[in-house]
Amino acid sequence: MASDFSMYMHNMGKRITLACIIFVLCKPENVVRALSLQKVGRTSFLPTTSSRMAPMAQNNVHQGRSSHHQFAHHRTTTTSKTSLSMIFERMSEECIGSLVTAQSESARLGQPSVGCEVMTIGIIDRPERARRTLKQYNITLRKAKLTVENMFRNEANESEEEDGDKKKGGIFTMSPQLLNMNKKARDVELPFAPPLKRVLTNAGLIADSLDSATVDSEHVLLSLLGYDAKEGKVPVEVDKMVEERGYAKGALAVFLRMEGVDSTTFSSAEFCRRLIMDMKYPTSSSNNGDGPQLVTGNGEGSSTPTLAEVGEDLTESAFRMELDPVYGRDEEVRNALRTLVRRRKNNPCLMGEPGVGKTAIAEGVAQILVAPRMMEQLDELFDRNEDGEFVKQDEVDWIAKLAKQCPPRLRNHRVFSLELANLVAGTKYRGEFEERLQAIIEEVTDEKAPPTILFIDEIHTLVGAGSAEGGIDAANMLKPALSRGKLQVIGATTISEYRKYIEKDAALERRLQPLMVKEPTIEQTIEILEAISEKYGSYHGVTYTKESLVAAAKLSERYVTDRFLPDKAIDLMDEAGAAVHMENSFMPSSVPKPPPLVTEDEISAIIARWSNIPIGKITSTESSTLLELEASLESRVKGQHRAIKSIARAVRRARSGLRDAGRPVASFLFCGSTGVGKTWLAKSLAAQYYGSEKDMIRIDMSEYMEKHTASRLTGPPPGYIGYEEGGQLTEAVRRNPHSVVLLDEIEKAHRDVLNVLLQVMEDGVLTDGKGRSVDFKNTILVMTSNVGSHRILDLVAQQKLQRSRSGGERRKKKKKRGEGSSSFEEYVMGEEANGDNEMSNGLEEISSSVAAEEYAALSEVVQDELQKEMRPELLNRMDEIIVFSPLDNENLRDIAHAIVNASMERAYKEKSIKLSVSESLINAILFDGAANAGAFGARPMRRAAQRLFEDAVSDAIVRGFLSEGDSATVDMGLNTNALGMPTVVVFRERDGESLVVDVDDGSGGIGMAASSRAVNGANMEMEGLQPDAIQ
Template sequence: MAENQQTPVHLRTASPLIFRAVRFEALLPRLLRRNVLAASFFLFILIGAIYLVLAVAAYTSFESGVIQGFRNIIGGIALVLAGPLWFLIVAEFYFLTTSRSEPLWDASLADGEKTFYCNYGAARRLWRLDAFRKDEVDVAVLYQTFLEDTFTKQLFLRLGVPWSDVGEFLGAKEKRLPISRDLLFQTLVYEAHEARSEVVTAREFALLLFDLDKDFESFLFQYEIRKDTLLGAADWVSTLIQLEQSRLRWWERALLGRMPTFGASLLFGYTYTLDKFAHDVRAGGQGAIIPKGAVHVAELSEIAEILARSAQANVLLVGEPGSGKMAILEQLTRLILEGAAPAPLWQKRLVTMDTMALTATTKQKGDLEALVIKVMNEASIAGNIVLILERFPEFIESAAYLGVNAVTLLEPYLEGTQLQVVALSDKEQFHRTLETNPTITKLFEKVEVKEPEGASTVFILEESAYDLEKRYPVVVSYQALLASTDLADRYITDGAMPEKAIDLLERAITQAVAAGERVVEKRHVERAVEERTHIPVQKASGKEVEQLLKMEGTLHQRIIGQHVAITAIANALRRARSGLHAGKRPIGSFLFLGPTGVGKTETAKALAQIYFGSEDLMVRFDMSEFQGPEGVNKLIGSFDTGEPGALANALRAHPFSLLLFDEFEKSSREVVNLFLQILEEGFFTDARGKRVSARDTIIITTSNAGSNLIWDMVRQGKDPALLQKEVVDAIRQEGIFAPEVLNRFDAVVVYEPLDKEKLQHVARLLLAELAAHLKKQDIELVITDDLIAKVVEIGFDPVMGARPMRRAITDRVEQIIARKLLDGSLQRGQTFQFTPEEVSKL
């Protein structure tokens, strides 16, 4: 509040004219007025119709005294009704003209003198507070307006707060919240200025209560509503209400000017052939909710400026699919309709042509050439066409297949002044096909469409939600909009903003509709993301929480020993699922060091099974295959050959997976640099210039580096805790891995060699695996200590770890069982146990 007090605010008048509407509303509420007006109107029409029938009857032979008397009564009723009806019409006109925003405060701000307006919602609240007659006001009075106020009802609905809870909160409110009138005005102006608005609305009063009343703040805190969320939701609701109110003043030029004109079409030519392959761009509705200058404003004005030129007024609009290229052209159409576009564009028709349909309908070079010339001639002669060529690079390529040079064919039209062309392209195709063509770069002016930022995307979603709510029986909460923006940006790797956020919101809406729920909340969006990407984004709950808390135990069921490694992994996963995970980086990244056969790969497999639900979601890369300068190309794809990269493909197919990179020390310098980016930023750019996200992966790299040192230290009987530090220091000093690489991993974990005791546990696990296989054939295998001891004895190799043991089981144990199965001495339903003789002969 201290900052607000420093903002001097000058009140323009002590009796604002907008209060006339407020007082009138208090005397004759709008709802009552409109209901009575509608009822009187229909009654008046009905009575009028009856009167007309009777008047006609007066000229017929059926006229009688009864009918005449009845006609007089009806006429009298019509006159009696006409009076109040006219009164209500004039009263509505009075209310609508006096309830316009009024300039009320002048404030000296850092960016100069500014005038702030008071809208009707704010005026109602000021009147309720009696702020113009008292030096001190009790803002707690505002709570009394909550229950009957449209703004408040909509606000809590948009914030996803149950109305019953609001009622309970209001019921418990008793204390007063007195503040001086000057402070009230200063705070309102300050909040409006902070919201980048010059109009004080009901929004500022909601923020005022949030600032002044800790109880209100705590109440909202229960629903995870912070001040910025409240501001965003209040701004949205306030805009929607103002939009509805402004539409009631239908006689104002701003609204009448949006109606299309029709006389001008006589001036321009017909386009019969073009119309078969094209349609007019509809006027976008954007602008009603999105604040001016918030989205694509630079692109829109640049396009309008180029098209308004007298010659070579062609635009090449380049942007990712879904970044809003067509939306910009729809806005331009709206500006043209409203007469707000530059004068040379008035009466212009933006027509979008399906270029693929053009090539699809022709089979031969001559046919396509004739068709293109015909269409372009028509468009040119019509005189008012701005032709939009969708998928322009693809059109050039498909025309080339038929032997047609589309650019040469279009060149005379593009050079002329009769026709303007807007060609659309995505970035990849632009670089591949268009950028290298000098004719195109000469004839077109490139305009790049940038993806809107987070705040702009939320505005776009506010407008989309407004349209979607007309199609689905739901109300979208503000948190759902925020979640759609954040989660689409974070988890949806295909497409561009804002389309992917809009798509996500629509998926969330259909989910809510399917579940029979009326309010679309954040959880619906999270579920939509999970369904689309299979990445868990909702808060961990129930069984998953239990699994996370017991992760070490679960992993130890498959991994013997290696406590340090298991703890590091479990900690990383708990951190990720509790929301503490640093947003950009992968879920977890580990470097496992140690000799072969100690459980490094097995740990990765177990983790894929436990965390991702299947070992199939572990993608393994043998880094010895990615050596040399071409190693990076194999991973991210090659620009020259167009071959996709193995890592890029794996991540696109399974963005939520475990990536295992074996023998990491064999990676080339270029590959290591790629890893530095992935581990730090969580993404890389593939050969086609597309971002590939690795943020929802666990990255495990393994290396045998330092194995000899580990063995030496184990033989010397050193403490495993010291082992960790000394091995990492040693490989750092030896320069096997650069310090910046080691520092990027969440943990560098040293795997200890397995001693005989641990190998016995491993043997038991491996034999249990075999027993599980036999169980499927209804054969019970009894695992005895003798059998375990024998397997360890055969398979023990201090250098190779547990690996020879698996071979021993396959070569010896499984062989005996296989023979018995074949000769019929072991059959389904039997229990099999190796005899001491059999064990000794193994």
């Protein structure tokens, strides 16, 4: 079938030779193309007037340009050229190339004619001004070819099954014998399918409606997508038909099937709108349709090609609605605009911590500067409904608000983000960097160029950038233009880098106006999150609840202390959305469902993973944790009710909102004799309040006895060994800011070391050797001390003697009545536990009033000693100074049970052996390990448990008496061995056998009573010799 295209070529046969000569003269690479076109009878696509060709060809010999662009200036559109032959005459060279590519691809795929689907491949191969839009939708030539091939292959398979030759919707089937991917185009002419003829004719009408003298590739693409030239948009029926019936054809069918294109959200109307915007406001071009491309300038339509090559036009991005809205930064944006309109020193430099929103402020300036232009072109940016109102009225109102903030002097200005990495990249030889930067300065300061404000993120990198031996850096090259006011710059950098680089260069500093950007408050952060949540929700396909945004702001502020708002809150919101999206992506459903919700639970789960805090500690209300804190601590720590009550009271006061938020949660000083549970209570506090015993940072202050060791806490200053490693305290808190900081034996540290802690307890921060501020506001600071331990021992001895005398008199009275025996055997057998509620070792139970008096005496002794040893400014910053009481008999018995239970749990975990103990063994451990508990605390109890319980069980396991899976009971022997030493009996339950193990005749360490001596003196009077800990 002969087409109008071939008839047009046939009528121009006499001009073929001349056209080939013109192609050769214009561009050498067109020789092959011209010859290939001549073979199929379609060599020239040039206008028919040969009288115009000769002079044009001569001009192009010197100018090195194709003749087609020269003809574009002589064409006129006064008459409507709608016939297909006239369309061919008006086509641009790139559009003609797309036709050639389409015919070649149709031949390669074995198609009898060129259809709309294959024409899409040709347009993507030669997109002209549609390149940017295609890139935004991730549409590439490789994907298009693969998609069309799969479409034809699937249709061919369906046709074979139906024994048909034609495909529904006008797409022709592909013969399998003609499908040769490596075969070149056949030397036969392929006609255009009727649908494509109508598309090309409509492309001419679209070109006319857009006031274009040529028919370009983008016009054909608009026509392929159903763009109506009269209506100026894609009819609603096109997308509606695809949505309701799942039917699409032409380029739309290719796009919807293409990998990387979301078929559920793709809209041909939106695509065409963006394409027309790219045609009207071209900002970039490239010569490669595949892969990533830089924003480049080729000199056509750009007065700043070098700047376009290495930077990005933020105002153009704002015009396309590609930037996130800026909320909560009105004052900072207003300050930046006020600085820009100054006559001198009109270069704002935004200073702030990483993540506080410096770059967002520059984007906010760009949005304000472009807002007046957007107000003039609202009809091109937004669609209207049937009533003539804008569909997205809230966005229109937002743009109108921004337009009112734009200073008249800055109208028509643009903000260009200059990437120094792109500026330096590729400069291999000396002088290339300086030449490129100088070209940018000349382009920006050129009066013919649009007024441009450069935004340089990380502006401190200007200092030293691009400098070589004998050359100058970027900062020195920009100084003259900045001083004359011809060049305006918005800089952004951190406070530390500003001081390190820019402050040292006085000439550069005086040309910049520093503007401090502070971290936003939680309320401002919530406002920012609400503003951007719609975009993040659309990206992830989720919906954020109001509560989740509030939780993101508050939890990130509390638990992520090494970063700043709003960056950490935005990251938290983003990751929560990604997590919900992934969870729902694995649950496909044929029934449409509303977008899943991101709630507080998802936010808590993410923050728990970030901060290593159990999720239960975050989701549960803190009030319940605080109410249960006292009971949970008493279940782990025995005999320190007063200390636990003081701790719980201080923590509740701190977390109820009444404390100073700039200080640690609480600061405690634990005082008392050794072994009463000071360190164990600190570890239990970490486990109950923060979730794990690992959330305790322990620093042994005996390692800081010298003055110079103070630097080890915060890190050595620059130039000293270990500077890069940081301080032991500051680095530990930076890694785990939610923890109990235990400074053990604080009295052993040098006084200058203690001065470091003053800053922590007062301001909740500590500056390390690198100048970084480490946050202690979420820590509980615990210091332990043995100050006054000698006076405590003396006082306890006096109290012991007094109680012993009183108890001795009572025992004598019982002795006369035949009551009471102080032998080790009777104590072990529990016979002393009976009678008049007396203590099992013969000592009287201390009344509560006596205990209170003794505790007050101990507190007074400790207070006196603390004031002698420590500076008053340190003591005055403590929330609570807690004195630990000596342990009494009931508490020691509980401790003995806890020690033995822990050993039994280890035996079951390691050897799968179930053990139980008798009460007589507990009595023996208590008697043996609590001989001097008033002076040495409960630690001797652990050694007694090792001798009497763990050694016996270990001996049974080594001898093979106990094996995995066995159950046994451990008891004290009724008789001593031949040497008079006590014995321990292990009873095996599976056969009733028993093993008698001798107890070592050693005291097992300081503070323990020798069991054999107790046996040998079974009938001795125990006056004054009773275990004073059993009080």
